[in-house]
Amino acid sequence: MPSKSYDVVIAGGGLAGLYAALSLDKELSCAILVKDELFTCNSSLAQGGIAAVIRPADNTEKHLEDTLRAAKGLANEEHVRLMVENGPSEIKNLADLGVSFDTGPGGDFYTTREGGHTEKRVLHCGGDATGAHMIQTLIRKVQAKTNVDILEDRFLLDVLTNSDKQACGVLLLHDEPEVLFTPHVIVATGGIGQVYQNTTNQPGITGDGIAAAIRAGAKTRHMEFVQFHPTAFFDAAKGKTAFLISEAVRGEGGILRNHQGEAFMEKHHPMKDLAPRDIVSQAIAREMQNAGVPHVFLDITSHSRDFLSKRFPTIFGNCRDHGIDMSEQHVPVAPSQHYIMGGIHTDSFGRSTTEGLYVCGEAACTGVHGANRLASNSLLECLVFSRRCADLINKGTFHRHSDEALPANDDKPGFKGDIMAIRMQIKSLMQTHGGIVKNEKGLQQAIADIKKHTARLERAGLTTRTEAETYNMGLIALEVLIAALKRKESVGAHYRT
Ligand SMILES: Cc1cc2nc3c(=O)[nH]c(=O)nc-3n(C[C@H](O)[C@H](O)[C@H](O)COP(=O)(O)OP(=O)(O)OC[C@H]3O[C@@H](n4cnc5c(N)ncnc54)[C@H](O)[C@@H]3O)c2cc1C
Numbered sequence: 001m002p003s004k005s006y007d008v009v010i011a012g013g014g015l016a017g018l019y020a021a022l023s024l025d026k027e028l029s030c031a032i033l034v035k036d037e038l039f040t041c042n043s044s045l046a047q048g049g050i051a052a053v054i055r056p057a058d059n060t061e062k063h064l065e066d067t068l069r070a071a072k073g074l075a076n077e078e079h080v081r082l083m084v085e086n087g088p089s090e091i092k093n094l095a096d097l098g099v100s101f102d103t104g105p106g107g108d109f110y111t112t113r114e115g116g117h118t119e120k121r122v123l124h125c126g127g128d129a130t131g132a133h134m135i136q137t138l139i140r141k142v143q144a145k146t147n148v149d150i151l152e153d154r155f156l157l158d159v160l161t162n163s164d165k166q167a168c169g170v171l172l173l174h175d176e177p178e179v180l181f182t183p184h185v186i187v188a189t190g191g192i193g194q195v196y197q198n199t200t201n202q203p204g205i206t207g208d209g210i211a212a213a214i215r216a217g218a219k220t221r222h223m224e225f226v227q228f229h230p231t232a233f234f235d236a237a238k239g240k241t242a243f244l245i246s247e248a249v250r251g252e253g254g255i256l257r258n259h260q261g262e263a264f265m266e267k268h269h270p271m272k273d274l275a276p277r278d279i280v281s282q283a284i285a286r287e288m289q290n291a292g293v294p295h296v297f298l299d300i301t302s303h304s305r306d307f308l309s310k311r312f313p314t315i316f317g318n319c320r321d322h323g324i325d326m327s328e329q330h331v332p333v334a335p336s337q338h339y340i341m342g343g344i345h346t347d348s349f350g351r352s353t354t355e356g357l358y359v360c361g362e363a364a365c366t367g368v369h370g371a372n373r374l375a376s377n378s379l380l381e382c383l384v385f386s387r388r389c390a391d392l393i394n395k396g397t398f399h400r401h402s403d404e405a406l407p408a409n410d411d412k413p414g415f416k417g418d419i420m421a422i423r424m425q426i427k428s429l430m431q432t433h434g435g436i437v438k439n440e441k442g443l444q445q446a447i448a449d450i451k452k453h454t455a456r457l458e459r460a461g462l463t464t465r466t467e468a469e470t471y472n473m474g475l476i477a478l479e480v481l482i483a484a485l486k487r488k489e490s491v492g493a494h495y496r497t
Pocket residue numbers: 011012013014015016017033034035036038040041042043044045046047048049050051130131154155156157188189190191200201202204205206207208209244338339360361362363375376377378379380382
């Protein structure tokens with residue numbers, strides 16, 4: 001099996017992975033491996049922006065309080081403090097690297113206020129293209145580094161461990177399996193969106209890194225806390241959601257209606273359509289369940305075509321491409337998995353419970369989001385904790401002997417069934433039983449069904465990327481469902497009936 005050695009191997013090239021690579025000493029050899037192309041990650045999709053205290057009227061105590069309030073008492077306050085206090089310097093560093101944040105008339109950074117924030121502190125780039133701008137800039141910077149090899153189209157299969165249970169390399173799949181030996185593995189593979197039928201996440205976000213870290217002995221935390229965005233466009237032809245319809249549409253007077261045309265949010269919350277995200281998602285889920293339909297509608301026909309096409313050019317264009325004129329027709333919408341607050345449990349330097357295995361970004365549970373994420377804090381978390389992880393590695397020692405953990409050849413028969421059918425069943429079970437509204441019976445049923453699939457795949461052995469992904473999706477689904485079954489009370493994004 002081909003192999004190579006590096007000081008550090010980073011699985012994942014979104015904001016967390018790229019920023020970790022940029023923060024490593026230039027003397028350290030490093031490989032970044034990504035599943036598809038480097039630009040294809042959730043970070044490039046981020047629209048709203050990144051939260052940080054920039055304006056004199058704001059302060060880090062307020063950002064801390066807003067974050068803790070959203071987290072419903074389940075955040076790690078020390079880590080939240082680290083995040084908000086490091087926010088301004090990380091923004092400055094990004095600007096120094098060439099990220100061009102939008103500015104106001106006086107040249108100051110332009111900030112907006114998002115749901116849950118008591119101050120204007122969300123910075124953005126190119127209007128609603130924040131993530132794309134950041135990632136493009138950081139890719140250029142990483143490409144210029146001579147100590148970093150960028151390995152595209154490489155699938156992380158497993159994190160290797162030695163006889164002392166320390167991480168000592170990664171097994172990856174390109175055309176053939178390959179091994180990269182290293183004393184420092186950073187998993188930055190993002191969230192789990194594709195485990196659900198409806199998700200705003202990229203197609204490659206299947207929770208592989210979290211699953212590989214679990215197999216290497218790392219512990220997970222808060223996997224039951226999955227955030228859903230209330231309104232994604234529902235594409236009837238495909239039977240699933242397609243793209244996000246920003247909260248700003250409801251901010252401009254958009255009203256959610258059921259199939260009878262009733263405005264139902266007034267039954268659920270005094271703030272009606274502008275209630276918090278989890279309340280709106282739960283209300284929509286109930287309407288859909290009661291009527292046995294896959295979506296509700298968003299009505300913004302109170303505005304003219306001219307207004308809507310100027311105020312929401314991207315959304316208006318996307319709707320039009322799907323045959324809907326927002327000024328005349330109600331837009332079909334459904335909630336969509338968006339983010340996971342949980343992940344691999346780490347300390348404030350990204351260290352997991354497996355020595356030598358670090359986790360950053362959405363794959364990690366640093367504890368800063370608790371039971372619910374405050375809008376625009378996730379990009380900030382990526383920056384603060386991946387830099388701390390790199391700083392720790394920069395100071396570290398590099399003595400571990402590593403080539404003792406080559407994976408053994410197994411003689412399993414190989415999978416013979418319809419792998420895509422298994423994948424669809426996992427997604428469907430998660431949508432029905434592991435989604436916005438959960439109950440004990442449904443959770444138990446889904447656990448039993450998914451366990452059958454994972455056991456079957458284990459017996460067969462996995463040889464292709466699709467098989468490995470599907471197996472990982474099964475493992476991640478079980479983590480979410482089992483954690484949800486254990487937490488009996490409803491809190492934050494976790495709602496049980
Ligand atoms: C539509 C959308 C809008 C959002 N808007 C915002 C926002 O405005 N503000 C905000 O703070 N947050 C936002 N978020 C959340 C935020 O974008 C993510 O939480 C964050 O970008 C995650 O970054 P990451 O580096 O951890 O992972 P990602 O950016 O998702 O990167 C994951 C990387 O891992 C790689 N990878 C995955 N599996 C494997 C494997 N098996 N082998 C090799 N490589 C692998 C992928 O190729 C990719 O390079 C949004 C999310 C979405 C989906």
